[in-house]
Amino acid sequence: MTEFIIPSLLNLIDPLNIVLMLLGLTGGIIIGALPGLSATMGVALMVPATFALDPISGLIMLGAIYAGAIYGGANSAILICTPGTPSSVATTFDGWPLTQQGRADVGLYTSLLSSAFGGIVGTIFLLCLAASLARFALQFGGPENFWLCLFGLSTIAVMTPDNMGKGILSGAIGLLISTIGLDPNTGSARFTFGTYALIQGVAVIPCMIGLFSFSQVLYLIGTDKTYIAEYRPQKGNFLNVFKYLVSKCKVVLLRSSIIGTGVGMLPGAGGEIASIISYNEAKRWSDEPSRYGKGCIEGVAASESANNAVIGGSLIPMLTLGIPGSAVAAVILGALMAHGVQPGFKIFSASGELAYSFIFSQFAVNLLMIPVGFVLCRCMARLLSLRLTLVAIAIVVLAYIGAYAINNSLLDIWVVFVFGLLGFAAGKVHLDTGAMALGVILGPMIEENLGKCFDLSRAAHGGLLQVMFEGGINKTLVVALLLSLLTPIVILRKNRRNRRQKEETASTAENAPTTELAEHLPHHWGADVLAGVICLAIALAFGLQYEGLEGVSAIFPEVLCSIIAAGGLYFVVKGLFKRGKNLRHEKEEVAWKNVFLITLAGFLYAIGIVFLGFYSSTILYIVLISLALMSSKEGIGKTSVKALIFAAVFSLAIWICFTNLLNVPTPTGFLF
Amino acid sequence: MRRLTPVLAILCALFLWTGVASAYPEKPVNMVIAFTAGGSSDVQARIMQKYWNKYAPQPWVFIYKPGAGGIIGFTEIANARKDGYTIGGLNVPHIILQHFMQNARFSPDSFDYICQVVNDPQCIAVRKDSSFTTTHAIADFAAKNPGKLKVGLVGPLSGHHIMYMDWQRKLPDAKLTHVFYKGAADQNAALLGGEVDLIIGNINDVMRSIDEFRVLNVAAEKRNEFLPDVPTLREDGIDIVSDIRRVFAAPKGLKPEVIEKLRAIFKRICEDPDYLADMKKAGQPSEYLDAAALKSYIDEQSALIKGLLEREGLLKKK
Missing domain, CATH: 3.40.190.10 (Periplasmic binding protein-like II)
Known part of the structure; x- marks a missing residue:
């Protein structure tokens, strides 16, 4: 190894490589921040470009894009509650409340520093322990991954300790949605609602764009505010955040980074699970779990350090065994093989200079990320000073084109629209979109690994039980799962204790950045009834399509349907029962007219894209919706001129970015 | 109506004449890939593209239509306009299995085959x-x-x-x-x-x-x-x-001169020694098969696979 260190380090100070790292980071952060453009896509798009470079420079650039994109996803998660990549779902839980409190800068700096920290920890593991860790990762087979996914799913219980019923139902709905399409165990088509295109299933990213971005647009428009949130950046906050992370978050950061590396190593699980598990653990071990979900720095730090630590982790089995630990690592593996580099333990000797240059470049990339990210995140925070309607309109356009770009599928535009409405409705009746997204992400993995367990059980004496519980890893995971399920009780107890203490020491000042512990008010009875009705409707819609299913592919959705139906019934009854009593409940004002207008416009826009083409319908959409939402002070003429200018500039920007830079085709119809 | 006939005849003749006179391809050709960018099918097609550009005057425009193990992209090829400006990559036995088992809206007969390029x-x-x-x-x-x-x-x-x-x-x-x-x-x-x-x-x-x-x-x-x-x-x-074979195909019903032109270009690519060297470097086991041989191979496989599926009791009577 030693003979490679100096040439590898020399490679890093090669000006070309430094430029490539900076470009890769900048491009990666922007791609990551745009909902719909994921890390996988960013890296895949740049693979052909690496063929013009030598393998080392090519690999360094891909690594920089990877790191940048995973970090970049946090920016949109924090600023507009829309995870830019699936890895940042957990970042929204605390990042968005921070923005709502006018402290977006705190969230952005936390995510930046934590990402860099996580990335470095992951790379240290990659550098020092790659060989032994790769062997350990291989111990994770079907049963182990099944339990791990369930453990990830148990986060729902920790996420929503005082709203657990609806949390579980939301998770079940997400899981059920993930069963649409070709089933992983028999390969037959199911739950296609008579639509041929649905045979491809509901893709995770369009679904999340819908659940988070589009529904967020409806929510924001419904609040009838002028801006998304107040933004009060304070000088010196970067240093304050740094100090806070160093003094208070050491354990959280380290634990999350280790979890991230570990999960990253596993071939089946990636950043989306790592960040959620880390968030879960941070909350579980916290002294004041009630701060989580209300703008807690530790929450952002846990999620963001974990998903960047995944990078180093996912490269471990990729380099040593040729088995990618994540979808992005798979693309990088393809690029590596296309350059004629053979992965394997030998890579550290046979292609040592390449391997070590790549690993060292990851350290450099994570350090460079801090200045690059600092500049970019301050630019992105400007978003908050734009008018809300402008941002909302832009998000819809980006959500549609981003979703389309993933698979060039018009269906995905409808997925965004439908799940946007579902997400909005769910939010209004206190179903949990985070839990739903978790279900959609984990569903295919749970079902696939359950299928493997059934397959494996045919060769085992003790049948399924033996397969599921054999070996130390399985037992550990089962115990962890059980403990995780008990956590809500612990959290509720801690909350009660803290509230008591707080009442006792009400006069003493608190210096930690906490928010008021909002007293939990019961939901409106109508919300419960509606939530129940939504659940029953979904269970019915799926339940009518069981015909012809067998084995795991029938059991899994059947169980989910039953849970959802039973839960739905419970909430209908509970709601009706509550109606009788006159309880105090939460109130929310919604500008229904605007919500209706933007929904209608979104619907017409989606149809327009199919028939007219993307750019023409985008311009039409922007002009019409601007007129519809205009403030009464300005005249029609002035608004339409403004809208036309906005539409033209925005379409041009998309044309340059998507069609020219990223080479993503846009849908065409009769026009353009 | 009678008066229209000569007009129509002239129009047809004109159409045929332009069709024959203007050499295909005179605009970029859409290449549908039914798997994600950067995947094995894409890597192979990208290598082909390099040599297509050597032998044909118009480039390829890659269109990725992944989903459902290729069904989405294969359907796209089968339903494309039959003008030779949309072609794509298919995999065998995928198209046969999807036809028998997964309600795909195409069959192995929905395509005009160009050639086989990989036998893995x-x-x-x-x-x-x-x-x-x-x-x-x-x-x-x-x-x-x-x-x-x-x-x-x-x-x-x-x-x-x-x-x-x-x-x-x-x-x-x-x-x-x-x-x-x-x-x-x-x-x-x-x-x-x-x-x-x-x-x-x-x-x-x-x-x-x-x-x-x-x-x-x-x-x-x-x-x-x-x-x-x-x-x-x-x-x-x-x-x-x-x-598993990778083949290229167009929707069924192309004009004979267009499909023959495509077949001729692909044949020249597959015989190019530089192409073969690139394929080997990328780990792609290349094997050329012309359209006729490929079609009979697919028919033979269809019969074999049907028999196996029936034997396993997987093939449900429709």
């Missing part, structure tokens, strides 16, 4: 430290301990699944327990981690972890240039030939 044979691989050194040893052990050995397949309804069914038919005593994996990466990991005892994998995929594997046999007619020391199954007395 299945092979039987075990871990390097495994006690099995021949496929016979596996079959013998499985006959004595039915169901004890676990074989990893990518599937269901894949080339691996078909080969496994063929195994069951030809070696009925050698009972294995099959486990399906989502992709080659998971399957390789499972073999390395010891979750399964052997895998049926493709050359292109087992080469990724070749340092850790021992490939026992290749299910091909002749030995493969990537693994020249590995005997075929037939050499060892097991009559199984199974593979």
